[in-house]
Amino acid sequence: MSQTVSNAFCTLRPSFWRRRSTHDRLWKILTVFLLVVLSVIFSVPFYRSLVSSVSNLDGVYASPPRLWPEEFHFENYVKALTILPFGRFVYNSLFVCTWCVTGQVLTASIVAYAFARLRWVGRDVWFVVLLATMMLPPQVTMIPHYIIFLKLDWIDTFKPLIVPSFLGGGAVFIFLMRQFFKTIPLELEEAARLDGCSNLRIFWDIMMPLSSPAVATISVMSFIAHWQDFMGPLIYLGSFENYTVSIGLRMFQSIYGSFPHYMLAASHITLLPVLVLFFLAQKYFVQGIILTGMKG
Template sequence: MTETLAKPPVTNRPPADPVRRSRLRPRLRRVIKHLLLIGSALVMLYPLLWMLASSFKPNALIFRDPSLIPAQLDLSNYPDGWAALAHPFSHYLLNSAVIVVGSVLGNLLSCSMAAYAFARLNFRSKRLWFAVMLMSIMLPIHAVIVPQYVLFSNLGWINTFLPLIVPKLLATDAFFIFLMVQFFRGIPTELTEAAKIDGAGHFRIYWQIMLPLSLPALATTTIFTFIWTWNDFFSQLIFLTDPEMYTVPVALRTFVDSTAESSWGALFAMSVVSLIPIFLLFLFGQKYIVKGIATTGLK
């Protein structure tokens, strides 16, 4: 009788399944990871969304109402901002487009030629010059802007687009040279050797073999050059002092006046307009950026 009372009660609960636990843990981790990524994305996107919402608010409510849904809709900021300056805003968009196109073409031509020389040619002190090129990446623009200004002033290039375009034709962006050198080194040397046997020179090998095989690196160079040049404010402010030559970043700065009332609604509206080309370029070129950087890193 005492033995039967000492026995533990029998339950019908099945034992825990270790296989099920092992399946739930990765799912839980993925859910937590996605929630953290979504939260981080919302934090980073909030300033952009707030600027977009503020472009539809009256000036009196922009800094009083921090919400992303305008309490009072005002569509006049866009036409007012388009015609607020001495020229229509399309004039400044065109100026920026001219500089961007010249910079992109200059970087594609000069940086690819310099990269081909470092990757395929043998010349004296090649490693030394390659190291000097890499060290120039660490040189800040503030250290060279004064001698550049003196040089361009003596040439009579101030208030022209030449100081912003001509240096791109001289392979001054070492980052893109390094990017293309790494890509060119990953192309099999058998292709260039076979071309040399067929009588092709270096320029023909560069133009007909290396460039067609380097489209991911060229696309990456194009996209980054476009974004960096379009958003460049410091260099354009230094070399362009005539309002006729203003670009988009410099024109946006004129909306803010420290001595009078600033047109914040028009400023945010034109800022949204200026972001559209960058957004479209990044939207359609994102796969080329990932492919170019990934293939360059692997090689």
């Protein structure tokens, strides 16, 4: 309908449309110009830290700052990995993240299946409760959690970081999975049920394979969240060999704070896994953000 209106305009007043197209081009040029300027500004932190991380001490503290390192000191990265057992920290982080992702994805999907497909008394009330828990700031339960894990003698182990992931995996992920399950046609499931499939098999053999995009999305979101987690490891991990990258980096800073080049090299090492994941699974990142945005 609107198409015909604008077509009619085209034949009526060609001059109007010609003027508009030059206008459009100007706007496009302005947009690109703004985008380029902004992206330069946004890149400064990355670029500056990359340059600093391969400089020597003189280069780091050079004034004015150098735009390009005089000589490349890639050994900074080796140094950063060796002066503190950074490899160990990376390994710890990977270990915790792997378990957390497994736990969150598995239990969030199972619970989401109950909310999306099963019929049980009180389901809808529980669903509202689930959504309400998203509002609760983690600080409220932080102290009791600490006391519980202290009593269980789990302090300075990875258990306080991992076990909660196996208990439902968080309201956001349950919600996302439920929304996704809701979009899967019921017919498939009904056919399977007629063939005598149990709920567990329907969940595992039908729903999960069909939900691989959603599973990928929440896996990626979960991995990033745990990789970046700072408060958890800070509270629960005490000994050095248990440190994850985030508190490892902080320790690095408090010891080698005046050696920014090592500091930045270490930071980049911890960013690498996330960066690789991002470029491998970019699609799912975007999906995750959009999905969480849609729930409003």
